[in-house]
Amino acid sequence: MEPRWRNALMLLVGSVSLFQSIVTVEPPAKPGNITVTNITNASISLSWDRPAGMNASQYTFNITYRPNGTVPKTLHVNVTTITDLLSGTNYTITVVTIANGTESEPVVTSVFTKPNAVANLTLVNRNTSSITLSWARPLDHKSEYRYRVQTNGDPTSNIIVALETVTVVQLNAGTNYNFS
Numbered sequence: 001m002e003p004r005w006r007n008a009l010m011l012l013v014g015s016v017s018l019f020q021s022i023v024t025v026e027p028p029a030k031p032g033n034i035t036v037t038n039i040t041n042a043s044i045s046l047s048w049d050r051p052a053g054m055n056a057s058q059y060t061f062n063i064t065y066r067p068n069g070t071v072p073k074t075l076h077v078n079v080t081t082i083t084d085l086l087s088g089t090n091y092t093i094t095v096v097t098i099a100n101g102t103e104s105e106p107v108v109t110s111v112f113t114k115p116n117a118v119a120n121l122t123l124v125n126r127n128t129s130s131i132t133l134s135w136a137r138p139l140d141h142k143s144e145y146r147y148r149v150q151t152n153g154d155p156t157s158n159i160i161v162a163l164e165t166v167t168v169v170q171l172n173a174g175t176n177y178n179f180s
Contacts, residue, residue, distance in 0.1 A: 027104050028099035030107055045080070045082075063094065064094045088138075089112065133149070
């Protein structure tokens with residue numbers, strides 16, 4: 001990478017001379033947009049485009065993520081999987097290009113890991129037109145969690161609830177339903 005500008009200063013006092021050179025380097029091009037390729041309850045896989053106008057031998061990437069706070073992870077490739085994350089947690093991920101010891105502008109995205117699955121889905125009650133289901137909270141439950149109960153059959157429905165129970169109504173007698 002070529003310096004953006006150069007400046008030299010020479011000071012001559014008596015028989016002693018002092019020479020100082022100041023070189024400022026233009027920051028490298030920032031990485032392209034981050035693409036999330038996979039999310040689990042404990043990991044996030046992502047990639048990003050290489051910086052425009054630079055060949056791969058000229059740079060590396062630093063990636064950091066929060067809320068855990070991390071030491072930057074230095075990569076020579078534009079793909080990674082961040083592991084050992086908390087379920088159902090929002091992470092802010094930052095990627096910068098590093099060239100000649102200088103950082104680019106950051107590229108930032110925010111991603112939630114998936115929550116852990118519920119356990120012990122149980123049929124509590126049923127009749128000809130409704131069914132009541134309950135389940136146990138997932139590990140690492142958070143108070144802001146909501147549950148989506150999807151009914152596949154005729155009719156189909158999606159119900160969002162805050163508690164660990166739901167009654168699905170207006171079902172047709174004799175119809176096979178799947179609940180998830």
